[in-house]
Amino acid sequence: MTEDHAALVRGEAIPKQYVQTFLSTSAPRGAGNCATSHDAAAHARRHRQQRRWATQVVITDELARRTCAERGLPPPDDVLPMHLLTIPETDVADLGSIVAAALAHSPAARALLAALEREQHIPETAVRDYYDRNPDRFLTPEALRRGVDPFNTVEPSDIHPYAHVHDGIAQQLRHAAARRAFFDWLDRARADVVYAEGHEHPGDPSHPDHEHRH
Incomplete structure (x- = not known):
């Protein structure tokens, strides 16, 4: 691998310029837990972690493009540089900053996720079990106003009927399974990606300032 490459994907070089372009158009959230500091070493550490974080986002996009092609999914319209999009805080919390950023910025990653979601089969028993175990999620507005405790005895009218919420539960479970x-x-x-020095995963324990983040 030459110094111009950030990584090799199945033997094909991914230029460092892709990473730099992404960093120049994106404000990485969660790209490192380094505390704010004017210290040069701390600044250098943050820069390294942001570069490693951005490399993972670019690699995820590249891998998703290849997988979409292998699956015969329509090719995404966008090409690098990826557009700057806002990453919802809830996605960062649920998915980790790398996957959240990849899904926000990469049409290929979103297309692949959508395909995976279409493939998920949620058994009826799983939908019913979710409904029975989470009555607090299905209280009617009137029951909420009265402060009904859903885990004690409640009137049937205090809970949305199963038939009314079935499809929403199934979709929620399908979405979670797809993720x-x-x-x-x-x-x-x-697993087989080979990274150039300084572009390793930010959670790679082989470098001393790794962050256990995804």
Whole structure:
């Protein structure tokens, strides 16, 4: 690998310029937990972590493009540099900053996630079990106003009927299953990626300032 490459994906070089372009158009959130400091060493550490974080986002986009092509999914319209988009804080909390940023910036990653979601089968028993275990999520507005405790005895009229919320529950469970499938895919897909020095995963314990983040 030459000094112009950030990584090799199945033997193909990913230029460092892709990472620099992404960093120049994006404000990484959660790209490192370094405390604010004017110290040069702390600044250098933050820069390294941001570069490693951005490399992971770019690599995820590249891997998703390849997987979309292998699956026969329509090719995304966008090409690098990826557009600057706002990353919802809830996504960062639920997915980790790398995957959240990849899904926000990469049409290929979103297309793959959508395909994975279409493939998820949620058994009826799982939908019913979710409804039965989470009555607090299905209180009617009137029950909420009265402060009904859903985990004690409640009137049937205090809870939205199962038939009315069934489809929403199934969709929520399908969405969660697709995200898990996306994580599984990404772990497998990037297992053989070879990184240039300074572009390793920010959570890689082989470098001394690693961050255990995804």
